[in-house]
Amino acid sequence: MLVNLGLTMLSGQPPHFIWVKDNGVFKRVWNGKIIELKQDGKGKIESNDRKFANFTLRSQDDLKKIYSKIAIDSFIKKAVKDYEGMRITQSPVWEATACFVLSSNNSISNIRNSVQLLMKKFGEKTEGMYEFPSIESIAKAKEPELRECKAGFRAKYLKCAANLLLENDYNFDSKDKAKEFLLECQGIGGKVAECICLFGYGFLDSFPVDVWIKRAMDEVYFQGKHSSIDSIQEKAGELWGSFQGYANHYLFYEFMSKKRK
DNA sequence: TTCCAGGACCCTG
DNA sequence: CAGGGTCATGGA
Numbered sequence: 398m399l400v401n402l403g404l405t406m407l408s409g410q411p412p413h414f415i416w417v418k419d420n421g422v423f424k425r426v427w428n429g430k431i432i433e434l435k436q437d438g439k440g441k442i443e444s445n446d447r448k449f450a451n452f453t454l455r456s457q458d459d460l461k462k463i464y465s466k467i468a469i470d471s472f473i474k475k476a477v478k479d480y481e482g483m484r485i486t487q488s489p490v491w492e493a494t495a496c497f498v499l500s501s502n503n504s505i506s507n508i509r510n511s512v513q514l515l516m517k518k519f520g521e522k523t524e525g526m527y528e529f530p531s532i533e534s535i536a537k538a539k540e541p542e543l544r545e546c547k548a549g550f551r552a553k554y555l556k557c558a559a560n561l562l563l564e565n566d567y568n569f570d571s572k573d574k575a576k577e578f579l580l581e582c583q584g585i586g587g588k589v590a591e592c593i594c595l596f597g598y599g600f601l602d603s604f605p606v607d608v609w610i611k612r613a614m615d616e617v618y619f620q621g622k623h624s625s626i627d628s629i630q631e632k633a634g635e636l637w638g639s640f641q642g643y644a645n646h647y648l649f650y651e652f653m654s655k656k657r658k
Numbered sequence: 659t660t661c662c663a664g665g666a667c668c669c670t671g
Numbered sequence: 672c673a674g675g676g677t678c679a680t681g682g683a
Contacts, residue, residue, distance in 0.1 A: 409664065501665035507681060508664085549679030554666085586666045607664035625673095649664070 399460040401482030402436040411488040414512040476651035493597025514546035535559040554584020572600035601642040604633040613652040
């Protein structure tokens, strides 16, 4: 399997906020057990939970095939080459939801800090590490407790999201249905919903438009002109179809890391 | 000090 | 429907 584990796990996807890197080994608690994930010298993935590793890294995705589908111009070709082996990850829907509710108008380092504080305050402890907080624990939490975890104005949104998932069957078979459901929640708008669809549900036909994607799309595919979110998503669908989620993440990472420094 | 971060919401015109 | 202010928090 083609993968650059460090890049994948630290590219601003939910695992970036949840997993802890320790001596080159990524760790987290899942179902009361510490999961370890690492890459050996030959590039082979090693884990004490093959099933969860496959789920997280979407091992069913054939990166080479996906590259051939999305690398349709010089810009994407460069992004794919620069960050070869960066995979889209999948996380449980609740984890992706919580992470991206916290992401609004926030920085990656602050999101991570907030998630880690929530894990410490509300997660079950296992061998010195903490589980991701249960839906119930956040639904029951008081807003000030969430603000202690630096959730800020997103604290009430986090509770709303927990309640939504607690009180409904949130299993869906398409991006459109999942998105429609998620948008009922205060604090979840179009961009966050698309992120949850991509990184939680695993619908690769999602295309979240954040500030970086907007800049990238305006510059590269709209000749520098200011374009609407709708027209950007429409264009993404035309260009990359059922793999637009991958194109999205490569554009995001390429643009963010180049422009932001 | 001011601005901005993987936005969403609410209010104007 | 488009355009602005506002919301916590930390870093540049």
